[in-house]
Amino acid sequence: MKLGLRAKLTLVALLLIGVAITAAFLFMRREVHSVLVDHMTRDLVTRAQLIADQVSEVQLPDDDVKDWDALADRLGKASKARVTLIAADGRVLGDSEVPTGDLAALENHSERPEVVEALSSGRGISERHSATIGQSQLYVAVPVQRMAPGGPKVARLSIELEEVEGALQTLEKGLLLASILGLAIAVLLASFAAKSLANTATHLTEVAERMADGDLTARARIRKEDELGPLGAGLDLLATNLSSTLDELTSERDKMSSILESMREG
Known part of the structure; x- marks a missing residue:
């Protein structure tokens, strides 16, 4: 099929415009993803600090997992995020998304990157897949300044990154x-x-x-x-x-x- 000059010029213009739009689309998607995650991270840091302040004032025995988990559940509902309370040795004392009876089966959290960073620098941020709930999560952890010995030393909040994907879609x-x-x-x-x-x-x-x-x-x-x-x-x-x-x-x-x-x- 022989194309005329008009058809050739139109096809060239269509190709160039298509490439430009595709490049702009990919760039904007990446930038918007970055902006959304950054906004969610800053918001989560603020909520995590408020949670840590509340936990620091609670007086409960270190081994009272039932009450610590109930506290995590209440804080999770109030903050609209998953709340995990972690002891100094990495044990999970409470998790708003995990039943109390299943807490003992959770892996030790002392090596979690956000926990290590929170204890060393005052704030930890991580983005990864959660084996516990099977979804990609954004984690923010902050240390809990408790005067009493024992109890949670790190308060961690996390939200599903599906929210970001939903906004991107x-x-x-x-x-x-x-x-x-x-x-x-x-x-x-x-x-x-x-x-x-x-x-x-x-x-x-x-x-x-x-x-x-x-x-x-x-x-x-x-x-x-x-x-x-x-x-x-x-x-x-x-x-x-x-x-x-x-x-x-x-x-x-x-x-x-x-x-x-x-x-x-x-």
Whole structure:
């Protein structure tokens, strides 16, 4: 299938626009993901610090897992996040998403990156898959400043990153719709521009063909500022020069004919 100039120009424009929109879409998705996670992290840090302050004032025995877990459940509902209370040795004393009877089966949390960071620098942040609940989580841990010995030494909050994915999916739908609309408008404008260029090129071809057939009265008469304008002006100048040259040659021929005719009569 042979494509015309208009179709070729439209396809090239479509390809370039498509690549640009795809690149912009991927860039915006990455940036929005980063912004959302950063916002959620800062919010979670604030909530975690408030939780840690509340836990620091609670007086419960270190081994009273039932009450610590009940406290974690209440704090989880209030903060709308998963709350985990962790002892100095890494044992989980309470978790708002884990039944009390299952706490003893949980892995020791002393090596969790956010816990290690919280105890060493005052705040720990981590993003990973949770083996306990089977979902990707954003974790924020802060130390608990308790005067009494024992009890939780780290309060950790976490939220599902599905919230970020949900927000991204909503954004993607909006971006996709806007991209399709923008692409349609861009293709329409590109098609009009390609049509104008194709019509001008076709007109120049027709003028050149008429000149080649001997019609030196043909003129392009194009007054455009683009690349085709000088080409049309060049064709018009060529036709004018050829016409003048032909007129001069005709005049010379007529003169020679008159001289020869006079010589024959003499």
